[in-house]
Amino acid sequence: MPPTTRLESARAMVPKLELAGIRKQFSFAGKTLPVLEGVDLSVEEGEFVSVIGPSGCGKSTLLNIMAGLEEPDQGTLCMDGADAAGRLGKVGYMPQKDLLLPWRNVLDNTILGPELQGVSRSRARQQALGLMERFGLKGFEGHYPFLLSGGMRQRAALLRTVLAGRDVILLDEPFGALDALTRSRLQEWLLELWSGLGKTMVLVTHDVDEATLLSDRVYVLTARPGRVKMVMPVALPRPRTLDMVTQPAFLSLKASLMTALREEDLRAQEEPWR
Amino acid sequence: MTTRGSAEARRGLPAARPRRRAWLGAWLGPAALVGAIIALWQGAVMAFGIPHWKLPAPSTIAAELVASRGLFLHHTWVTLKEVSLGFGVALATGVLLAALIAYFRTFQRVAYPFVIASQTIPMVVIAPLLLVWVGYGLAPKIIVIVLIAFFPIVVNTVDGLRAVDPDMVHMMRTLGASRWQVFIKVQVPTSLPFLFSGTKIAITFSVIGAVIGEWVGASAGLGYLTSISVPLFLTARSFGAVLILAALGTALFLAVALLQRQALPWHEAQQRRQALEET
Numbered sequence: 001m002p003p004t005t006r007l008e009s010a011r012a013m014v015p016k017l018e019l020a021g022i023r024k025q026f027s028f029a030g031k032t033l034p035v036l037e038g039v040d041l042s043v044e045e046g047e048f049v050s051v052i053g054p055s056g057c058g059k060s061t062l063l064n065i066m067a068g069l070e071e072p073d074q075g076t077l078c079m080d081g082a083d084a085a086g087r088l089g090k091v092g093y094m095p096q097k098d099l100l101l102p103w104r105n106v107l108d109n110t111i112l113g114p115e116l117q118g119v120s121r122s123r124a125r126q127q128a129l130g131l132m133e134r135f136g137l138k139g140f141e142g143h144y145p146f147l148l149s150g151g152m153r154q155r156a157a158l159l160r161t162v163l164a165g166r167d168v169i170l171l172d173e174p175f176g177a178l179d180a181l182t183r184s185r186l187q188e189w190l191l192e193l194w195s196g197l198g199k200t201m202v203l204v205t206h207d208v209d210e211a212t213l214l215s216d217r218v219y220v221l222t223a224r225p226g227r228v229k230m231v232m233p234v235a236l237p238r239p240r241t242l243d244m245v246t247q248p249a250f251l252s253l254k255a256s257l258m259t260a261l262r263e264e265d266l267r268a269q270e271e272p273w274r
Numbered sequence: 275m276t277t278r279g280s281a282e283a284r285r286g287l288p289a290a291r292p293r294r295r296a297w298l299g300a301w302l303g304p305a306a307l308v309g310a311i312i313a314l315w316q317g318a319v320m321a322f323g324i325p326h327w328k329l330p331a332p333s334t335i336a337a338e339l340v341a342s343r344g345l346f347l348h349h350t351w352v353t354l355k356e357v358s359l360g361f362g363v364a365l366a367t368g369v370l371l372a373a374l375i376a377y378f379r380t381f382q383r384v385a386y387p388f389v390i391a392s393q394t395i396p397m398v399v400i401a402p403l404l405l406v407w408v409g410y411g412l413a414p415k416i417i418v419i420v421l422i423a424f425f426p427i428v429v430n431t432v433d434g435l436r437a438v439d440p441d442m443v444h445m446m447r448t449l450g451a452s453r454w455q456v457f458i459k460v461q462v463p464t465s466l467p468f469l470f471s472g473t474k475i476a477i478t479f480s481v482i483g484a485v486i487g488e489w490v491g492a493s494a495g496l497g498y499l500t501s502i503s504v505p506l507f508l509t510a511r512s513f514g515a516v517l518i519l520a521a522l523g524t525a526l527f528l529a530v531a532l533l534q535r536q537a538l539p540w541h542e543a544q545q546r547r548q549a550l551e552e553t
Contacts, residue, residue: 067448089450099445103463103540112459113449146544164449 014081015042016200017066017168022075024061025225035061036072037225043168043200050203050211052257053221053229054265059204062226063172066202067093079168092166092199096173098157100145106156107132107141113164128163134193135159151182155189162197171203175210187213188242195239208257209245212236220260223268230260330510335517338510345499350518352494353484356412357526360419361480365473367420368427372465375428376435377457393425397483401490415487415495422483426475434468435461467541470534477530481523496522 022039025032035058043049053059064070065077068088077084079091100109110131111124132138135155145153154174161169175183187210194201194214205211211218212234220229234253236244244250312332318324319331326334339346371389375382397418404414438461446456488497496515503512535542 069444069447088447091448093445093448095441095445097441099439099442101442101460101463102544103466103538112446116446116449116451116455116459144540144543146540146547160449 015078016045016047016080017041017043017084017202018076018078018081019062019066020076022062022065022072022077024058024065024070024072034225036065037227038075039221039226039228041219041228043202044216045167046198046200047216048194048201048203048214049217049219050205050215051219051221052205052208052211052261053226054223054261054268055206056224056268057221057264058224058226059221060172062221063093063170063202063204066168067091067170069093090166092161092164092169094158094161094169094171094174096176098145098153100153100156100160102145105142105144106137106148109145109156110137110159110163112160117164124163128159131159131163134196136189149182150178151186154178154186158190158193162199166199168200168202171201173205174203175207176205183207183210184242190214191240208254208261212250212254212257213240213242213245218257220257220264223264229264232257327507327509330513334510335513339514339517342511342514346496346514346518349494349496349499349515350522352498353481353488353496353519354522356415356419356484356487356495357477357480357522359412360416360483361423361477363416364420364423364476364480365427368424368472368476369431369469371424372428372431372435372469375432376461376465389425389428392421397422397486398490401486404487405491410491410493414490415484415492418487419480419483422486423476423479426479427469427472430468430472430475431465434465437468438464466538467534470530470538474527474530477526478523481519481526485519 019039019041022036022041023034024036025034027033039062041049041051041062051059051062061070065072066087068084068086068091077087079087084090100106101112104112107125107128108121110128111119111121114124114127115121129141132141135158137152137156137159140148140152145156148156158171158174175186178186191214203211203214215234218232218234220232221227222229232253236249236253245254316332319329324331330338371385375386375389400421401414401418404417408414408417435457442460443456446460451459484495485497485500488495489501492498496519499515500512503509503515
C-alpha cells in the first residue's frame with residue numbers, strides 16, 4: 001500500500017468486510033456437493049447489505065463463513081483490510097432460531113456476550129437495562145424466554161447480539177419464523193434501530209420486500225452452486241418507512257430482484273442435483 | 275436478577291391453583307386401591323385363620339410397629355445413615371465421572387467400558403468379598419450402595435451433557451465463548467433435568483443397596499432386622515421392617531422430585547406450558 005498522509009480517508013476506502021473468490025463444498029456419503037463457487041462480496045462500514053437467493057443456494061453457508069463458524073475451501077476474507085482468520089467471536093451473529101437459554105431470564109440472556117468477555121454481571125445488566133425499552137422488552141426483563149412471543153424472543157436475541165459489541169452484525173433470516181404482521185413490524189423497527197446504532201449489517205433472507213426495504217445494496221446469489229448473479233444498489237431515500245413498499249420506485253426495484261430470483265429458482269427446480 | 279423482575283416472572287407462569295384439585299383426584303384412586311387390598315388381606319387372614327408367623331394380618335403388623343417402635347427407630351436410623359452416606363458418595367463420583375466423560379474424549383474411551391462393566395458383576399458376588407476386604411462396619415455397605423447408585427447418575431448426566439442443541443453451541447462460539455464456557459454455561463444447565471432423573475433412580479437403588487449390604491453381614495439396620503426376624507418366625511417384625519424400607523425409598527424419591535421442582539423452576543414451568551399447549 002502506498003504511504004499516505006490522509007490516513008483517515010485511506011481507512012474509509014477499505015471495506016469493513018471483503019470476501020473474494022469464496023469456494024466451499026460439502027462432502028457426504030462419498031459425494032461432494034459444491035455450495036459456493038467463487039463468491040465476491042464487500043460491505044462498507046455502516047452499510048446494510050442483504051443476500052438473497054433461492055433456497056439451498058448457500059447463503060447461510062456464506063454467513064457462517066463470515067461469522068467464522070466455517071472456513072472456506074478457497075478464497076480470502078478480510079476485515080478492515082486485514083486477514084480475518086480469528087474472526088470467530090469477533091463478528092456479531094444472529095441465527096434464525098433465537099436460541100435463548102431457557103434457564104436464564106431475558107435480562108441474563110441478553111448479557112451473555114459481555115459476560116463471556118469477562119465484564120461483571122452487574123455492569124452488563126446496567127447496560128442491558130438501558131436498552132430494554134428500545135428493544136420493546138421493558139417490563140419483561142425477569143421473564144423466562146418461553147413466556148415471550150416469537151417477536152419478543154427475536155428482539156431479545158438481537159439485543160444479545162448487539163450487546164456483544166461487535167461492529168459487524170450478521171442476520172440469518174431473523175424474522176423467517178414469524179407471522180407476516182409481526183415480521184413487517186420488526187422490519188420497520190430494525191430500520192430505525194440500524195440507523196441509530198451505526199453498525200454494519202449483513203442480512204440473509206428470501207424475502208425480497210425485506211431485502212429491498214432495509215438494504216443499501218442487495219446481492220442476488222445463483223442457484224447452487226452459489227455465485228453472485230447481480231448486485232443491486234437500493235437508491236431509496238432514508239429514513240425509510242413501511243409504506244414505501246407500495247411506491248413505484250420500490251416496486252420497480254423489487255420487480256428486477258424478483259425476476260433475477262425467479263430465473264434462479266427455476267434453474268434450481270430443473271436441476272435439483274446440480 | 276432484579277427482585278421485581280423475578281416476581282413478574284413468577285406471576286407470568288401458568289397458574290398453579292387448579293392443580294390442587296387434580297392432585298387430589300390423582301391420589302384418590304391409588305389410595306382407594308391400597309385400602310381395598312389391606313381390607314382384603316385383613317379379611318382373608320381372619321377368615322382362614324392364617325397363623326401370624328405365616329402371614330401376619332395388617333393389624334398385627336401395625337401393632338408390632340407400635341410395640342417395637344424403639345427397635346425399629348434404631349435400625350431405621352442405621353439404614354438411613356448408610357443410605358445418605360452411600361448416596362452422597364455415589365452422587366459426587368457419578369457427577370464427576372460424567373463431567374470427565376463428557377469433556378474429555380480420551381477419558382470417555384478409557385473409563386466408560388469400566389463404568390458399564392461394573393454393572394454386569396452381580397452384587398451378591400461382590401458383597402461377601404467386600405466383607406473379607408474391608409470388614410463388617412459401615413464401609414462395605416457404603417461401597418455396595420455406591421456401586422449400585424452411581425451408574426444411573428453417570429449415564430443420565432452424560433446423556434444430558436450431550437443433549438445440547440449444536441446451534442446453541444455455534445451461537446455461544448460467535449459470542450466468543452471458549453469450550454469451557456460452553457460447557458459451564460450451556461452443557462451443565464442442559465444436563466440438570468437429566469441429572470435429577472438419574473438421581474431419582476439412584477436414591478431408590480441406594481435403599482436396595484443398603485439392604486443387600488446388611489443381608490451379607492451386619493449387626494444393625496432394617497435389612498439386618500428382616501434377615502434375623504424371618505428365621506425366628508417374627509414375620510410381623512420382618513413385614514414392618516420392609517414397610518419402613520418402602521416408605522423410606524418413596525420419601526427419598528419424593529424429596530428429590532421436590533428439590534428438582536425448587537431448583538429448576540424454568541424446566542418445570544416449561545414442561546407445564548408444553549403440556550398445556552398440547553391439550
